[in-house]
Amino acid sequence: MPPGAPLTWYLGLSAVVFAIGTVGVLVRRNIIVIFMAIELMLNAVNLTFVAFARSLGSMDGQVIVFFVMTVAAAEAAVGLAIILALFRNRETTNADELVTLRW
Amino acid sequence: MTPTTALRWIVLLPAAGVFFHVFVGRRAIAAVKVVGPGLVGAAFAVAVVAAFRLRALPEGGILRDHVYTWIAAGPFRADAVLRLDALSAVMALVVTGVGFLIHVYSVGYMSGDRGFARYFAYLNLFTTAMLILVLADNLVLLFVGWEGVGLCSYLLIGFWYEKPENAAAGKKAFLVNRIGDAGFLLGLFVLVWTLGRHGFWTLDVAEIERHLDVLRTATIGGWPVPVVVGLLLFMGATGKSAQLPLYVWLPDAMAGPTPVSALIHAATMVTAGVYMIARLHALYALAPAALTVVAVVGAATALFAAVIATAQTDIKRVLAYSTVSQLGYMFLGLGVGATGAAVFHLVTHAFFKALLFLGAGSVIHGLGGEQDMQRMGGLRERMPVTFWTMAAAGLAIAGVPPLAGFFSKDEIVSSAFREMPVLGVVGLVAAALTAYYTGRLLCLTFLGRSRLSHEAEHHVHESPPVMTLPLAILAVGAVAGGFLPVPALLGHRGEAGAPLALMALATGLAVGGLWLAYQLHVVHPAVPAQVAARLGGFYQLVRDKFRVDELYDAVVIRPLFAAADVAARGIDPKLIDGTVNGTGMLVAATSGVWRRLQTGNVQHYALFFLLGALALLGYYVGR
Amino acid sequence: MTAPVFLLLAVLVVAAALTVVAHPSPVYSACALVVTLFLLSVFFVALDAQLVAVLQVIVYAGAIVVLFLFVIMLLNLTQPESRPTAGVPVVAVAVGGGIGIAALVAAALRRVPPAGAPALPEGFGDTAALARRLFTAYVLPFELTSVLLLVAIVGAVGLASRKG
Secondary structure, three states: OOOOOOHHHHHHHHHHHHHHHHHHHHHEOEHHHHHHHHHHHHHHHHHHHHHHHHHHOOOHHHHHHHHHHHHHHHHHHHHHHHHHHHHHHHOOOEHHHOOOOOO | OEEOOOHHHHHHHHHHHHHHHHHOHHHOHHHHHHHHHHHHHHHHHHHHHHHHHHHHOOOOOOEEEEEEEEEEEOOEEEEEEEEEOHHHHHHHHHHHHHHHHHHHHHHHHOOOOOOHHHHHHHHHHHHHHHHHHHHEOEHHHHHHHHHHHHHHHHHHHOOOOOOHHHHHHHHHHHHHHHHHHHHHHHHHHHHHHHHHHOOOOEOEHHHHHHOHHHHHHOEEOOEEHHHHHHHHHHHHHHHHOOOOOOOOHHHHHHHOOHHHHHHHHHHOHHHHHHHHHHHOHHHHHOOHHHHHHHHHHHHHHHHHHHHHHOOOOEHHHHHHHHHHHHHHHHHHHHHOOOHHHHHHHHHHHHHHHHHHHHHHHHHHHHOOOOOEHHHOOOOOOOOHHHHHHHHHHHHHHHOOOOOHHHHHHHHHHHHHHHHOHHHHHHHHHHHHHHHHHHHHHHHHHHOOOOOOOHHHHHHOOOOOHHHHHHHHHHHHHHHHHHHOOHHHHOOOOOOOOOOHHHHHHHHHHHHHHHHHHHHHHHHOOOHHHHHHHHHOHHHHHHHOHHHHHHHHHHHHHHHHHHHHHHHHHHHHHHHHHHHHHHHHHHHHHHHHHHHHHOOOOHHHHHHHHHHHHHHHHHHHHHO | OOHHHHHHHHHHHHHHHHHHHHOOOHHHHHHHHHHHHHHHHHHHHHOOOHHHHHHHHHHHHHHHHHHHHHHHHHOOOOOOOOOOEOOHHHHHHHHHHHHHHHHHHHHHHHHOOOOOOOOOOOOOOOHHHHHHHHHHOOHHHHHHHHHHHHHHHHHHHHHHOOOO
């Protein structure tokens, strides 16, 4: 199936989604939402890989996406477990209040 | 050049004594009395044997003992090598011979002292260092001995260190010597550098003599090298041999035990400067300007010190200034080219000056510690041996023929007249003064009415044989020493033979001086006080040794201390500590600003991360 | 897929992404995330990555986001936040950074010659092709990833289990 759009369009879309995710990571206070923004960034990268795989005619790009998804799953599991432990200790999910390593 | 292994024993025997006295001495005082003098006597015996061996060699032969390889730094070599030629043989015999007698004398003089063993350790150490100095084959080894005798001088002057004045005198001697030594070292550097530039990296005396043409034409900074080196080395000699302007330590050095004054400050250490110039006479011959300086300084010192001596009341002070004056004569002799005469005077002076000092020590010992001549008098019958031996020495130093001093002094004065007549006149004036102050010393001490204090009256006694025997032996030397053919032995044949008129004049001055002293201090004892009153301020100036020490204090010492104060109180805490502490404070202050970046908020960190990554990527994309 | 369809879907993706990042309530953010993932899956299909598209729906939308919702419910964070974002200066700089990323990519793309769309081999993008690649050239990372999953499970259980 032809891709329907030039490669550059896909890359541009991926960049935009990646930028949105970055801003989300840096700006939101709720830890869970920060995590979701990280997932957004990962997906943007996945799109890039798949687009290049198609453009270069190589399956390697899709294999990498496979790995990204697996690692993202593991990361989400562990990260949420950490958040749970943190919530139990501090009773907060506000990133601004988790600042004990200050000067 | 004949190799031998005998010479090292002359040095090693006294050196062994040092170890003995340091480690064992305190527990074996009786042994110290034998070992101390005995080792030096043994060294003397070895020196005598070596001297005969030298005699047996053909003309110009030298004995050389290569002890071990010392400095081998690239092309430069300076080994521990001892040489025995006529000059060093004469010196070695004087050092060990007179040294032996003084060691024996010390057994009596220092008996009962708490530091008996320490004294002999120092004395042996001094003997070792002095022998290294005179037997050294290269100037580096000579300098080792040079420094060694300086050290021992400090140790022995401040021997009774519990009294701060004694310690201060020792320090003064060492520091003033150091100034001279700085000049000496600079002279060595210039010498070795000049020779090295032409490919001969050495300070061996023999080598220096072999490469005189290199030195003759070399210059440094526009000045001819022989003159520069000669003057710098002479600077060391003025320190070590107490000439103007570095003589100030010698009178203060009288704080040490009297045998020390006899050995170090009369017979041996102070003659090191004379020996050094005599040893390097070939080099000095290339620098007439330097020799002129030497002669002028020597003559000036001779006169200056003689004047001061006439007004001193401490018996040892008179002898100290007398030594400075006589050393001036020796340098005068060297400066006018009469090297043989100068060394001759060195030998005779060793005899009669050592005798005078030991005799003074005997008087001090007999009076229970009195040193002021104004409280002596009439000791002739109470201490006869001391009197007669000192009288012999007094006549010798005054220059009365046929005693030793006459011959040696006369040759110097006549040579001076030949080269620079002005200096000859100075020499004669100083000779007259010498006779006067020596006669004054003898008269005040031994003749006339007794002015002893009560305690001294009860205490006074002739010294024990262990002290009077060396006096007698030295007296023989003082009387007969004039007949030793020293200049001839040294190969300087053309210098003797002063004109008859001069000899007569000198004798007249000597006798006249002695007669004047007798008149003023025995026959009419009230007169000197009147003369002093008449001369008023000038007399006080002479009495206060022309206030030279005070001058040095004001011009050198005080500014130095002031500068040190500025450094210690100002520069060090404010500048140096300030810089170091300031750097610390600067770091702390700036870090206080920068650490606010650590907000603890991970998102902030991630933000900086992003900005940095953007910058980096932007750079690469933009390229 | 034709160009207009692409553009429509792209706009929807961006809108959903913005919702994820901007909405005050975490639950709404999670739902918007699901929408984004689905739309991306459509793109994957358009790019001949059928297996990846299916995995995206099953693993990402079906497992990971569900996990997120579990935790939100567990910690009772359903209420919208009063002040969802950081202060103005941080927001400004972050937005600036985001625009910077986009600009950078644009600049980089300008230099890259547009890649072509070559003819693909038969079965490109389906399970067999992916498996073939995975179990030959990438078998070592595959094994390591399985170890990673094991470690993650153990870690998560250890961290989240109640102590005492």
